[in-house]
Amino acid sequence: MAKPLMFLPLIVMAGFIGAGYFAMQQNDPNDMPTALAGKEAPPVQLEPLGAAMPFTDADLRDGKIKLVNFWASWCAPCRVEHPNLIGLKQDGIEIIGVNWKDTPDKAQAFLDEMGSPYAKLGADPRNKMGLDWGVAGVPETFVVDGEGRIVMRIAGPLTADVITQKVDPLLAGDGE
Numbered sequence: 001m002a003k004p005l006m007f008l009p010l011i012v013m014a015g016f017i018g019a020g021y022f023a024m025q026q027n028d029p030n031d032m033p034t035a036l037a038g039k040e041a042p043p044v045q046l047e048p049l050g051a052a053m054p055f056t057d058a059d060l061r062d063g064k065i066k067l068v069n070f071w072a073s074w075c076a077p078c079r080v081e082h083p084n085l086i087g088l089k090q091d092g093i094e095i096i097g098v099n100w101k102d103t104p105d106k107a108q109a110f111l112d113e114m115g116s117p118y119a120k121l122g123a124d125p126r127n128k129m130g131l132d133w134g135v136a137g138v139p140e141t142f143v144v145d146g147e148g149r150i151v152m153r154i155a156g157p158l159t160a161d162v163i164t165q166k167v168d169p170l171l172a173g174d175g176e
Helices: 004-026 057-061 076-090 104-114 128-133 160-171
Strands: 066-071 095-100 120-124 140-144 150-155
Touching: 066 076, 066 128, 076 095, 076 104, 076 160, 095 128, 120 128, 140 160, 150 160
Parallel strands: 066 095, 095 120
Antiparallel strands: 066 140, 140 150
C-alpha cells in the first residue's frame, strides 16, 4: 500500500509548474518595466554609423515624441520588426536608431538591404549607451516625449499588435 507522503514531491512539483504557468499568462513579454519611466533619458553616447553624424541629447528634447530603437544586424527579431518600423516612418513617426553591439559594415549592409526607417542614427558597439538605458537585448524601443523623458520601454519586436495597443495611443496623446 502506498504511503501518502510518497506523493508529496509530485504535488509540490505540480504546484510549482502551475504557479509558473499562471505567472507567465499574467505578463506581457513586451511589458518589461524600466526604472527610467517618467525620468529624463540617460545621456546619448554614440559613435557615427555611416556618413551621418549620430543623434544627440538635444534631438531627444526637440518638442516631438519619438521612438528610440535599439537594433543589430545579427538580431532575427530586428529583421522581423523592420517592415513595421518602415511603416511607422511612412506614417510620419520619427524613429531614432541605435545600432547595438554590432560592426559598422554589417549594420550598414542590413540597412542597405532592408532600408532605413531612422531619421537619425548612431552606433553603440561597446554597449555604453545600452547599459545606461537598461537594454537587456535587441530589439528594444523606448518612447521618448518631446522633453527627453522616457514614457515607455518595449522589449521585443514592434509587431502590428504592439504598435496598435501600446505605441499608437502614446503617439496620439492618449497614454501616459
